[in-house]
Amino acid sequence: MPLPNGYSINSAASHESEDREPLIKNDAVPPQCCSARLNLAVLMFFGFTVVYGLRVNLSVALVAMVNTTDPKPAQNTSVIHACPLPPGMENTSDTFQQPEGTPQYPWDSETQGWLLGAFFFGYLCTQIPGGYLSGHYGGKLFLGLGVLGTAVLTLLTPLAAQQGSYWLFALRALEGFGEGVTFPAMMAMWARWAPPLERSRLMTLSGCGGNFGAFVALPLTGYICQTLGWPAVFYLCGSAGCLWAFFWFIFVSDDPRTHRRISKEERDYIINSIGSQGTGHGWFVPVLSMLLSAPLWAIIVTQMCSNWSYYTLLTSLPTYMNNIMHFDIQSNGLLSALPYLGAWLVSTLSGVLADYLIERKVFSVTVVRKLFTLAGLLPCAAFLVAVSYAGCSHIPAVTFLTLSTTIGGFSASGVFINQIDIAPRYAGFLLGITNTFGTIPGIVAPIATGYFTGDHTLAGWRKVFWVAAGINVFGGLVYTVFGSGKIQPWAITEEERDAEKRSASIST
Template identity: 85%
Template sequence: MSLPNGCSINTAHSDDSEDSEPLIENDAVPPQCCSARLNLAILMFFGFSVVYGLRVNLSVAMVAMVNGTEPKPAPNTSVFHECPLPSGNNNTSDTFPQPEGVPQFSWDSETQGWLLGAFFFGYLCTQIPGGYLSGHYGGSIFLGMGVLGTAALTLLTPLAAQWGTRWLFALRALEGFGEGVTFPAMMAMWARWAPPLERSRLMTLSGSGANFGAFLALPLTGFICQTLGWPAVFYLCGGAGCLWAVFWFIFVSDDPRTHRRISKEERDYIITSIGPQGTAHGWSVPFLSMMLSIPLWAIIVTQMCSNWAYYTLLTSLPTYMSNILHFDLQSNSFLSALPYLGGWLFSTLSGVVADSLIERRVFSVTVVRKIFTLTGMLLPAAFLTLVSYAGCNHILTVTFLTLSTTTGGTSASGVFINQIDIAPRYAGFLLGITNTFGTIPGVVAPIATGYFTEDHTLAGWRKVFWVAAGINLTGALVFTLFGSGKIQPWAVTEEERAEAERKNRRTITV
């Protein structure tokens, strides 16, 4: 069902064809409701909810695991209680009683920073191999096994904690090793499943499971810690991941061509609209051309900058709520979760708006990606700066932190899906590359936060927020100058080149 000009019926318009007519009539598109592609997005949504729950549960459980044993400052200092307790008789961060027999540990701030960052040491190792293999073989097995492996290892967390910090560090690194393949596998699957004019909404819906998982896991972790003890957190979260994997392997297929329940109408629509870019890449990839690609480096740098602020809050916000604002564990976990509720809603909505802007030809793909990236980085930077001036005002601090992560959700329709714009066929591999670099802040940010905040002062946390805001501004500038939404020359398939040559010959003949 290609058009006479060689374009597929649902191809997103390039930046060079702003004045061309729409390529598809609305009645030619099979409805998304109950479709195989929407079901895939929903399953991915819950999968990423699980893996982010597995990733952040230690952030809240840590508050209970080290309760009452971490050395306090000397009595003649006012560091630990620099801010007053929030109103309410139950708000105190001094005691977090655990059920009898549940162990607790004397881990200082630096040790906690290393343990919170341990996940990302493993996460760094499998991004690129996971993206490469997913692009060649298909992503369903890698995404499914990544979640299942991480969940199974999570079940061993209480045992590793009792054996010592080295064992816990190694276990968390192994969890990251297993989870590292999940996002590249997702991108590789959407390269075969997502019609160009539906990319933003399908990918942001599935990826927003990360924010939803953090939102759900943080308060549940606090509640479970207080009622059942912190070990139960890891048993329940790990069990949820194993259960999800059962549904994934039953209902998901790598490609619409092999899906057992998809309608013929939807299958033909997806295959035709994506075209040659929806096929697996071979064993060889244009690695040198990729590494010399300015738009790819713009994605890399921008994701690193954006992730610094995101991972800083993801891993360290519960500690800030406890040590500085002195919320009790249940209040701490609920308030730490609020920013991710907003991020989930904004990222999902941004996908719908982005697709609408592209489909209606209001802006080119490049402009849309830059608008959402700028919005998702400049506004969070502004709110993080305001947090540093909010001091001990509990209401303002929680409000600004919530708005920072909420507005950051709009970048989901910007830089975070830009790989599939510049090279759909290699999108999984590219995401592996960009996410490898983007994970470096996940390793460094918690450690840096631990060093900045050793004395638990507002001044130390102010440095944390200022650094995150400044790095965000840098990323926004880089993507504005060098980002692109065009398919790069090294990503064009032989079939597309041949079609372009035929078009040129017809044009010359006419």
């Protein structure tokens, strides 16, 4: 179907034979540098940097918030299970040093596990409603309010902790409730903004702000805890979220059609390359067809499996570094952050590589998504197993943990953006569905980790890593068999069906 300004896209019939992408002449593509779509990706990147900072700061701060790691240690735990201190730290005190007068609380391992998982109880409640409403109205308002609401609640964390663990649990659940709309809103926005041949790089650039946020927040939290005390962590992180929301509401638009600073050339390019899939889905969504869709269930199962290991490390790695490796709070934060620096870099590069393979037609979209998913899941599982046998060797353990999460970044260009391939128009709603299921490991994994590691032994942590590795492998196998990059029949618009009929009549 020819389009103005030299664009040409395939008819809707192409989904039946091969998952192709729109064919766009290279000289007709406006440059990404300083473009409205790239500016949106960068602002989203910083938004998710803040979002993950708000999410993970408790993981490190909790080490400073408790007056002992476990006030009631297991009576039968032998000292032979405890790792020695790192070289040069044998004579240092285990007591955590922070400004005088900073409050601490007697929360045991199980309580800490529940507090780390509390965020996800709220987080899963707003995924589907957030995706549905973002797909209908646009994602700007929901993403902006999601970050702003979470930031404001974060400012209240020291007060909630002072009232008791139940109050802190409730506050963290409310934070998750507000933040749950953010990723579905992002997906809904990219359904209107991301040209198909640029989906991987734009979406991984914006989404990998989460890994960058974890990389920045983990060591920064440790430093702030020691210098200013743990309450300052939540005051500073909450303020950063409020500042980001100010710029978001000023500079962002839901749709390229309504953006005030976009060039006509770029606006036409985006609208014409996406076609009718780049519009709101209305109030009706084909829920039954979605529930019977094998490619959608492949995404759900695989994301749940991948998130198990990701959330295990995200919430519990600082505890492992403290209880087993015995690193001080600043070293703990820095070493816990290293895996996310690697994941950020690999995720960003994977988006560029995935788009290159699709644009050059080296592989179909389906093959690209499966390759990147397997490249992220299987090596990650192997390195988690290696960690379980590294024992008290500090350098190998940290190296394997870093490589596990780093290589896991490849799946950012695989299963984690696959919703927009199979149903662009419903991408926000689908991500709400998949993220709802994908959040379940965020609740269960920290609790399971607390259960396995209640006695602070290497044997307990070995179970944690083996379970995560096995679940990863299972997810990779499911996606290999059932995953797809083709747009599904239930996602085709009436306009595309009419175009398909016209194309068929012309050909006959």
